[in-house]
Amino acid sequence: MKTVLIVDDEENIRTLYKEELTDEGYHVILASNGYEALEVLSVQKPDAIILDIKMPGMDGVNLLKLIKERKEDDIPVIICSAYEEYKQDFSLWASEEYIVKSSDLTKMKSALKRILK
Amino acid sequence: MENNKIEYEILRDILKISNSTLNLHERLNQVVEKIVNKMHVDAGAVYLMKKGGEALSLKAAVGLNPEMINGISLKVGEGITGWVAVEKTPLAVRDIFQDPRMKKFPGSGEEKYRSMISTPILFLGKCLGVINIWTIAEKEFTTDDLHLLSSIADGIGGSIRNAQLYLDATEQYEELVSLYDISKMLSSTLELQELIGMVTRKSTEFIGASGCMLHLLDGNDNLLKVKSMYGLYKNPEEISRTHLKLGEGTAGQVAAKAAPMMINKLSKDSENVLPMERIFSSLLCVPMTVKERVIGTLTLHDKKDAFGALVPFDKDDMNLLMALASQGALVLENAWNYERAERLFQENAQKANDFAILYEISNAMSTTMNLDQLLQIILKAVTFGGGLNFNRSILLLVNEKTNTLQGMLGVGPDSGEDAFRIWTEIGSKKMSFKEWIASVKASGHDRTSRFDHLAKGIRIPIEYGKGVLALTVLEKRGFNIRNAREDLRINPEILQKLEFESFATVPLISQDRVIGVIIVDNLYNKREITENDLRRLELFASQAGLAIENAKVYSDLEMAARSIRELQDRLIQSEKMAALGEMAASIAHEIRNPLVSIGGFARRLDSKLDASNPEKRYSRIIVKEVGRLEKVLQEVLAFSRSAEPMFSECNVITILEEALEVFEESFSESGIEVSRDFHDGIPTIHVDSNQIKQVFINLFSNAQHAMSKGGRLSVGCEYKEVEGEVMVYVSDTGGGISEDVITNIFNPFFTTKHTGTGLGLAITHRVVDAHGGDILVKNEPGVGVTFSISLPARQKQGAAIQEMDLSEARTSLKGKEIHHKGQEDFLDDKVKG
Numbered sequence: 045m046k047t048v049l050i051v052d053d054e055e056n057i058r059t060l061y062k063e064e065l066t067d068e069g070y071h072v073i074l075a076s077n078g079y080e081a082l083e084v085l086s087v088q089k090p091d092a093i094i095l096d097i098k099m100p101g102m103d104g105v106n107l108l109k110l111i112k113e114r115k116e117d118d119i120p121v122i123i124c125s126a127y128e129e130y131k132q133d134f135s136l137w138a139s140e141e142y143i144v145k146s147s148d149l150t151k152m153k154s155a156l157k158r159i160l161k
Numbered sequence: 162m163e164n165n166k167i168e169y170e171i172l173r174d175i176l177k178i179s180n181s182t183l184n185l186h187e188r189l190n191q192v193v194e195k196i197v198n199k200m201h202v203d204a205g206a207v208y209l210m211k212k213g214g215e216a217l218s219l220k221a222a223v224g225l226n227p228e229m230i231n232g233i234s235l236k237v238g239e240g241i242t243g244w245v246a247v248e249k250t251p252l253a254v255r256d257i258f259q260d261p262r263m264k265k266f267p268g269s270g271e272e273k274y275r276s277m278i279s280t281p282i283l284f285l286g287k288c289l290g291v292i293n294i295w296t297i298a299e300k301e302f303t304t305d306d307l308h309l310l311s312s313i314a315d316g317i318g319g320s321i322r323n324a325q326l327y328l329d330a331t332e333q334y335e336e337l338v339s340l341y342d343i344s345k346m347l348s349s350t351l352e353l354q355e356l357i358g359m360v361t362r363k364s365t366e367f368i369g370a371s372g373c374m375l376h377l378l379d380g381n382d383n384l385l386k387v388k389s390m391y392g393l394y395k396n397p398e399e400i401s402r403t404h405l406k407l408g409e410g411t412a413g414q415v416a417a418k419a420a421p422m423m424i425n426k427l428s429k430d431s432e433n434v435l436p437m438e439r440i441f442s443s444l445l446c447v448p449m450t451v452k453e454r455v456i457g458t459l460t461l462h463d464k465k466d467a468f469g470a471l472v473p474f475d476k477d478d479m480n481l482l483m484a485l486a487s488q489g490a491l492v493l494e495n496a497w498n499y500e501r502a503e504r505l506f507q508e509n510a511q512k513a514n515d516f517a518i519l520y521e522i523s524n525a526m527s528t529t530m531n532l533d534q535l536l537q538i539i540l541k542a543v544t545f546g547g548g549l550n551f552n553r554s555i556l557l558l559v560n561e562k563t564n565t566l567q568g569m570l571g572v573g574p575d576s577g578e579d580a581f582r583i584w585t586e587i588g589s590k591k592m593s594f595k596e597w598i599a600s601v602k603a604s605g606h607d608r609t610s611r612f613d614h615l616a617k618g619i620r621i622p623i624e625y626g627k628g629v630l631a632l633t634v635l636e637k638r639g640f641n642i643r644n645a646r647e648d649l650r651i652n653p654e655i656l657q658k659l660e661f662e663s664f665a666t667v668p669l670i671s672q673d674r675v676i677g678v679i680i681v682d683n684l685y686n687k688r689e690i691t692e693n694d695l696r697r698l699e700l701f702a703s704q705a706g707l708a709i710e711n712a713k714v715y716s717d718l719e720m721a722a723r724s725i726r727e728l729q730d731r732l733i734q735s736e737k738m739a740a741l742g743e744m745a746a747s748i749a750h751e752i753r754n755p756l757v758s759i760g761g762f763a764r765r766l767d768s769k770l771d772a773s774n775p776e777k778r779y780s781r782i783i784v785k786e787v788g789r790l791e792k793v794l795q796e797v798l799a800f801s802r803s804a805e806p807m808f809s810e811c812n813v814i815t816i817l818e819e820a821l822e823v824f825e826e827s828f829s830e831s832g833i834e835v836s837r838d839f840h841d842g843i844p845t846i847h848v849d850s851n852q853i854k855q856v857f858i859n860l861f862s863n864a865q866h867a868m869s870k871g872g873r874l875s876v877g878c879e880y881k882e883v884e885g886e887v888m889v890y891v892s893d894t895g896g897g898i899s900e901d902v903i904t905n906i907f908n909p910f911f912t913t914k915h916t917g918t919g920l921g922l923a924i925t926h927r928v929v930d931a932h933g934g935d936i937l938v939k940n941e942p943g944v945g946v947t948f949s950i951s952l953p954a955r956q957k958q959g960a961a962i963q964e965m966d967l968s969e970a971r972t973s974l975k976g977k978e979i980h981h982k983g984q985e986d987f988l989d990d991k992v993k994g
Contacts (some may be wrong), residue, residue: 056758063765098750126753128798128851145753147760147787 046160047071049090051107052080052124053099057145063096064149066144078102082110090119092140094152097125115156120159124152171199175316185321189221192317193292197223198304204274207282207289208235208242209321217246217291224295226270226483233266240264241279242291249288251280255300280310284318292317319480321598352387353496355806360489361391364459367485368478371463373440374400375449376412376488378457384459385412392462399437410435411446412458419455421483423446425473438462445474449481449490450749456493488784506620526708530715539705540572543681549697551681551690552580555616555659556669557636558709564623566630566678580685615658628652631668634675636694639667639699642688665690667702671710673790679705749794756794760787796924811850813878813887813952814839820857821876824865832871833864838890840879842956846887852928853952859925860891860948867895867946886934887952897942969981 048070058152060157062072073090074112079101084090097104108121114153120140131142140153169190178191189207197205199972204224208217211234219225219233238247239260245252254260254277265272274295282290292314361373372392376385385405411434415422425443426574427434435829438444466472526537536556543554553573557566574580578898623631629640629650645651645661664682669676679702683690763783770777830834864874872894879888929936934952941947 054754054758057754057761059763060758060761062762125758126750128795131851145757146791147757147764147784149764151760 045069045071046091048074048156049074049075049081049084049093051075051093051099051104052096053077053079054096057096061149061152064153065156068153068156078104078110079109080109081107085111085114093119093121094123094156095121095123097123097127097130120154122155122159171195171313175313186220189317189321192263193221193223194315196310196313200294200309203760204293204295207290208233208246208293209282210237210246210288214288217242219291223272224274226268228838229266229269233269237582240266241277242293245279245281245291248280249283249286251278251307253307253884255301256299269431271295273297276302276309278302278310280307280314280835282314282318282321284322285530288320289321300445322477322481331395335467353493356492356496357389358487360459360492361389363843364482364485364489365391365463367433368461368474368481369446369465369467370461371465373459373461375917376405376458376582377449377493377890378407378416378417378455379404385409385416395440403435403437411438411444412460415446415448415458415460416455417821419448419450419453419575421445421479423474423479429938442471443474445478445482447479447486447487449493450976451490452460456490459489505561508714526705530710530712532709534715535708536570537572537714538988539679539708540570541699542701543679544572549681549692549694549701551698552683552685552688553612553681555619555680556677557619557621557630557680559623559667561677565686566619566621566623568619569677571613572612573610573612575611577685606877612659618658621652630678630680633666633668633678637670637675639665639695639702641665641692641695650923653947655708656815663690665695665698667695667698669702669706671706671707676713718831747799751800753791754795756787756790760784763787782787800912807849807851808847810845811848811851811853812844812845813853813889814870816854817876817878822859822860824861827865827872831865831869834867834873836873836875838875838877840877843878843880843887846952848932848952849928853932856925857891858891859922859969862892863922864891864895864946867893880954881951885954887954888949889950891950892945892947894945897940897944898938899942899947920951 048065050058050065050072052058052061053076058074058076062074065072073088074086075084079102081095082092082102095104095108104123104125108123111119111121122141122143124143124145126145128144131144140159143151143155167679175192178188178195187370189209193205193207197203203514204222206222206225207220209220210216211218216235217235217237219230219235220232235243235246237243241252241254241257241260241264243264244262255276257273258265258275274297276299277293277295278578279291279293281288281715282292292310294310314969340350340579356937357375357377361375364370365373370392372390372394374391374394375389379386382404383406385407387401387403387565390400394400401658405416407413411424414433423445424434427439427444434444442466444460444462445464446458448454448455449457461474461482464472464474466479506521525542526732529535529538531788540554540556544551553571555571557568559565560567574582578984581946603739619630621627621630623634625631625635629642629648632650632654640650641663642648642651642665643663645663651661661680661682662684665681666678669677669679679698681690760783763780767777767780767784770780797839817839818883861874864872868874875890875892877888877890877892881888908919926936929950929952934950935950936951
């Protein structure tokens with residue numbers, strides 16, 4: 045069973061993602077900001093990370109930097125943001141995918157499926 | 162013999178002196194000098210009788226103290242001179258100091274003389290004065306000497322008499338002039354008539370004639386006309402009707418020759434005498450001259466003595482009448498001068514009045530910068546009774562763009578009755594010009610008259626051969642057309658329409674340029690347009706021209722100011738929009754998260770509900786509506802972002818594929834087949850890939866909407882090397898767009914769809930525009946629509962900045978440049994235009 049870390053400050057969104065991805069057969073870990081995510085990462089290594097950008101405390105941008113610096117952890121990251129306009133920048137950031145948040149999670153699911161093949 | 166010769170010479174000289182134009186004082190001086198020289202004596206003097214005949218006054222002297230002249234006054238009967246005046250007989254005194262009649266006048270200079278002759282100056286038995294001569298040495302004067310001096314005294318008697326009359330007349334004249342001055346306010350012509358009447362009356366009374374008539378030479382037709390008669394004439398009407406040419410009748414001959422004429426034996430057969438004059442037995446006619454110019458004649462008829470018996474005219478009468486005539490002439494000349502002066506004054510007053518009106522008009526004109534109102538005031542001033550007083554007037558302005566004269570306004574009654582009504586109205590109100598201008602401004606436009614309507618329809622090319630209005634502009638001068646129907650310069654069309662009979666035009670000039678024309682006429686009262694009218698109109702037009710130019714400049718300025726204000730408003734608006742866009746974006750982002758939750762859970766609910774469950778319907782609605790909201794959000798965000806493109810090197814085909822990918826599922830759902838026609842060798846283009854992708858997404862979305870029941874979407878891409886453009890084609894088979902829709906497709910918020918914001922194509926247009934590209938629609942009704950988008954392969958600006966990778970700085974800079982350039986163009990146009 046693949047483990048997915050979800051980092052998002054919106055509780056409802058975290059719940060939604062968790063339920064949907066659990067239904068898809070993933071093991072889901074939740075974090076509401078960058079610090080929490082780093083705590084999780086210090087104890088275990090998920091197979092993929094779904095990352096929001098705009099968050100209080102440590103935001104997605106800084107977290108992504110730290111993850112990419114830790115070369116030993118080559119964890120693929122899918123950015124899932126309400127902002128469309130950063131998409132171009134993040135494609136340079138070695139994230140696997142940049143998905144604009146939508147109530148339709150088809151895109152996210154298919155991206156995960158592709159990455160964790 | 163010797164004495165006779167001297168006597169003759171002296172008399173001749175004295176006669177000459179007497180008839181000279183010198184004044185009396187100088188004449189007497191010359192006479193005395195002559196006597197002293199010719200008779201070889203040491204001193205001489207002339208005393209003249211004062212008015213009333215009670216005293217003598219020294220008037221001229223040689224060898225006496227000159228200060229005594231007019232200073233010594235002798236009582237008649239006092240001294241030797243006084244004795245002579247009383248006795249009216251000459252006296253020779255061998256030794257003055259031995260003579261008991263002697264009276265000393267200390268300081269007179271008389272005391273050094275020993276012998277003298279004193280002779281009375283007699284005229285018609287009256288003593289007019291005394292002539293004395295003296296010698297220092299004692300001398301026994303001969304009777305010849307006495308006789309000679311008496312002859313001289315006789316000779317100058319008439320001259321003195323004339324001179325005295327002249328003096329009297331001068332006094333009277335001066336009196337009259339002062340009277341005239343007082344009464345000039347009343348009537349100058351009456352005064353002149355009175356003066357003339359006085360001349361004939363005085364002449365008749367002085368000389369004792371039956372009647373006197375005065376002819377004046379009319380400078381216009383050179384005819385002598387009777388201006389005054391005095392006395393008993395049987396046929397005054399006939400006389401005053403008879404105008405004489407120069408040389409005709411006695412008066413005519415006298416005037417022509419400037420010499421007097423005396424006929425004492427008039428008969429029915431007399432030659433050169435008018436028949437009506439032949440009823441008299443004698444006549445005396447003298448010229449009236451002013452500075453050697455004959456202005457008329459004075460004629461006396463039938464001299465009668467104290468008992469009423471006819472007596473002949475004599476030389477004295479002639480002299481007297483000549484004196485009167487010259488006097489009369491002077492008076493007349495003076496009166497004429499006065500009349501001329503008064504006429505000049507009246508003309509000047511007229512001018513002053515003109516200026517006053519012009520001043521008021523120009524004041525009135527300066528109260529408005531509104532061109533329409535100004536034109537109203539101008540034409541009202543032209544037609545106002547207290548203004549320029551024309552019946553009708555039209556104002557035309559030069560349109561420089563079309564080089565035509567264009568009727569702007571016509572003011573004037575439509576018919577005679579209308580004219581009468583207006584004039585009575587104005588007359589009864591008795592408005593001053595100022596009040597009237599105020600009423601013009603208050604009432605604004607008059608009711609539209611037919612005349613105004615016709616005037617406004619006038620369009621005349623400014624070329625030669627296009628009539629007098631065009632000529633007025635071309636030749637920069639006014640025309641006074643007396644007979645419009647026969648004048649070939651008149652444009653017959655206008656003539657017919659406006660019923661011009663005689664009219665005048667005047668150019669409106671400002672800064673040496675003709676900016677318009679005013680036409681005036683007097684159709685209703687038929688008053689002739691005089692040169693004076695034209696002069697005033699021209700004066701007025703120069704003012705009006707300036708005022709119109711001012712108003713135009715003002716309105717141009719106002720328009721420019723308005724443009725600037727509008728531009729400013731637009732800038733503010735766009736700033737507002739930008740701020741609004743930012744706000745919209747932040748709100749949209751905030752909304753997006755809850756929408757994801759709502760929509761996400763609704764989907765979960767929906768997937769868990771069985772199709773038979775009635776709640777399934779509700780969950781579907783939530784899912785659908787959230788989907789719709791998310792789409793709206795996407796469009797709003799795209800619209801608010803589109804102002805600031807972020808450029809990078811992109812492959813169009815990649816962008817197209819990305820956009821197609823978005824629709825992959827929905828196209829297959831709707832049964833839409835996608836065909837690609839991507840050429841090779843397409844260069845990368847410098848664009849904001851997000852925005853361009855949005856463009857393609859919008860076009861695909863529209864195509865999908867048009868082909869909801871299936872169809873084919875053709876997407877093509879090629880490179881046009883010559884133009885340096887990458888072309889993208891998007892065609893559908895959705896049946897095309899209806900004509901009323903196609904004109905609106907790029908308008909924001911226009912939509913035919915039941916869902917969506919309508920912003921799609923507007924955003925598309927804006928994005929393509931911002932990239933310096935172009936979008937074209939080819940509509941084939943019944944078949945489908947093809948959108949062609951051309952994008953420049955290289956952005957024309959910012960190549961250097963591009964390397965600095967400061968995309969935001971660059972784009973905002975570019976944005977500013979566009980604004981600035983736009984602003985200048987806009988101002989330029991407005992100011993120039």
